[in-house]
Amino acid sequence: MNRFLDILLTLEFETSSLVSVIAMALYIVGLWRLLEKSGLKGWWALIPGARDYQIARCAGRESEGRVYSLTGVAMLLLNLAVTLFESFSEDAVTLMLIAAFLVFLLMFVRFVYAIRIFSGLIEVYGIRRRWIWLCMISYTRWIPALIWGWNRKYQPEWQVEDIKAEMARLASSGSATVMDEGLSVNLTDRTVTEFFQKKVLLRDIHMNIPQGHMVLLLGGSGAGKTTFLNAVNGYEKAHAEVLLNGGNMYRQYKKMQYEVGFVPQSEMMRGKDTVLNTLLDAAKLRLPKDVSAKQRRERVNEVMDIFGLKPVKNNLVEKLSGGQKKRLSISMEFISNPSLFILDEPDSGLDGVMARELFEQLRKIADTGKIVIVITHTPDRVIDLFDDVIVLAKDSARTGRLAWYGSIEGARKFFGRDKMEQIVKSVNRKEEGGDGLADEFVMKYAKEVA
């Protein structure tokens, strides 16, 4: 068993013979230059585990690189544990069996991920796929690494972006004046840390939305629309200050969360409950404690009247049509009469007529003094119902930035486009089929508001 385990570990770590040590040294030499060609530091090639992740970055396979790197570290630790255990105990058949199983499992995972990563690298270098065979075997991996790294004929189609430099280039500043009424957003940034790497999802977004405004939120895929809305309502905390009618969304989140109605994109409701019971439970949860049962029922009836749900009040939710489900989903949030109403693609799956009806109802809600923010991918059919538009764009540092906040007409002039969908296209990246003007508009808007 020990012999079997040794062979498995040797296959992976190449440390058992002079040949394998030479193979590893050559691989590092090749990889050093390969990383430099992709715009990364060459010395990463010296660090076990980290070099796996960096090569994955060169191949545009970051998430695969994390798994590949972690499994490599896990195997290294397992190897260490086995060596230590062997020196302490002679009776280790069962543990060796388990270790062998784990090593085999990790090797299999690494094999699959190696295929993904080196396939990506082959695509980046635009070379023939048959190179993959040399990449699969750790004893021969040094050959492609040396050739691609040191032969000038092989050049990557793109380099790993220097996000920090890009962020510095596109820096902006500003702030929005806090109002007693309405929504004030002063967002410096919203970051996440993935695999020890900090990523900025949103940056420098400042705005004031007055009460009674219905606002359209536009942006391409990955521009950070949902992240922005979550940051605004305090669900995902950002480095920001958000005030709604004078109340701080972050500091008083537990209290303020009832002042925000967030309607998610998909209908997140229990299909096996009736419409009436769904709304009654929502009322119990969202309305203040001192509201009597009679008042709750009256409010539920009122909301069902507004959204046309009375005829189906005893139906199971799963039996409702797509439009009815949307309206029920909105009703659940509307029941607490929130000051800020946020809707993430409420018209998805609805035809033009139903979507129009829905947006008209939202307009009526806004007219009662509420702030309504809506994400939609088909804005032009209902654009006349909106007061303002927010345009978010992903800049070249892959961060969501504010490219416009203001009136619809102002947006048309600012972007030089009539249709909202054309505005979205203008800020989308080229590889996504857009015009790739995000950086330009972000900087232009920043200068305009400065």
Added chain:
Amino acid sequence: MTENVKPTRSIRVRHRGRGAQVWIYFGKLLRMFVYQSDWKVLPMAALIAGLVGMVIRRRFFINMEGTLMGAFAMVCVCIWNGCFNSIQVICRERDVIKREHRSGMHITSYIFSHMLYQALLCLAQTVVTLIVTTGVGVQYPAEGTVTGLFYVDFGISMFLITFASDMMSLWVSTLAKTTTTAMTIMPFVLIFQLVFSGGMLTLPAWTEPLTHFTISNPGLKVIAAQADTNHRPYATISSMIGKMRDSELGGTVTLGQVMDLLTNEDNPTIAELRAKELGGVVTLGEIRNALEHSATFETFKQEHIVENVTVGDIVDIILKGDEFANLRDQDLGLPGVSLGKLLEDITASARAKPLLETQISHLTTVGDVLDAVDAAGILDQYADKEIDATFSVGEIVDLLAGNEDVQARRDQEITLKTTVGSLIDLVGEDKVMSFLEQKAAEASYVKDYENKMEVVVDYWLSLLLFIFAFAALATITLEFIDKDKR
């Protein structure tokens, strides 16, 4: 940015707290029982109980192995029921929970409402299982260890095992993001529970600590303790011997080998056998009665004790026998004349020759002698006289071993050929079986299965600990639900 910050307005509106929210969700779950067909778990429990009950009914609570097997089967039923009650309940509505959490739902309230609802479901399943297993013929004992009623005690144990498994699955359901993932994890959890129950399979020593993390371990122990497994007969041995009845036993040994075996006191079994005392205190009256009714003794009385013996033979024996040395030296009252001297003179005398050649008797029997001495009369006279006739097997063996005749025949071979059945019949089958079952049960005694109130309550507390631990884990895990929003 800071210069724009104004004092935030205070918000005094109060919404429903954790306690009130529990009842909102509990009501919702009761509705789900009807609309979402959660009620289906009850007929499923009945079906499973029926199938298992039919298999275990003949041996559960009857013998040790059947009781252990039955206990394991019942634990499996409980774990299965519990696991499938809740394995999908949270992951299937993860999105809904996320939304409601955002709207002010407390995770603690949500989990606690599930605990209440699942407790009801587990209780119903326990009742159904008990009714169905009784219906198919499982014979439950009447007396319980803790409450006095076995059904109540056993029901509590089954409920706790089912509920603990239910909470464990609830936790798995909070860990899994989708129902597919949950159902993929489930078999591993079940196998872990069954393999590491610690009761049915012999585990490697290093895996023993893992049994402390299984619900099946205290589950199996509590049922085995309540079923008084330790005091159930060990039936496998009887069944094996029954199957071996026709097996032939045989072989050739020498008398010396047998004697060596019986005198070897290093062998604990032989030493025990040798120490065994036989006989006891008897009265002469009892001996006489026994002899009077004994056919063997009647035959013995007809035996000739002397045959063709002359007076000269008797005198010769007295003169030559070492045992008569004292008699020969006895003084007869005449100076220089001892009995020996007198007898020697008589033997040498020609006149005494006809007397010496006279045959005393050729037909004297043991009976005649006994009659002559009036043995019966003497025994009657001393009928109440007690005789201590206690002796050990070892003494008899040593007597035999020291016997010259036996020593002379040490190399004599004895060939034995018999069947296991014949040997058993020699002692009596019932006696052998009950002896072996009792001894095997004593050897299989497990301290963990002691049928004592404190032992049972201890296991119940362990199961309760599992319930609350898994509920706490489920709550903690679900509190991180916001982290998977991206």
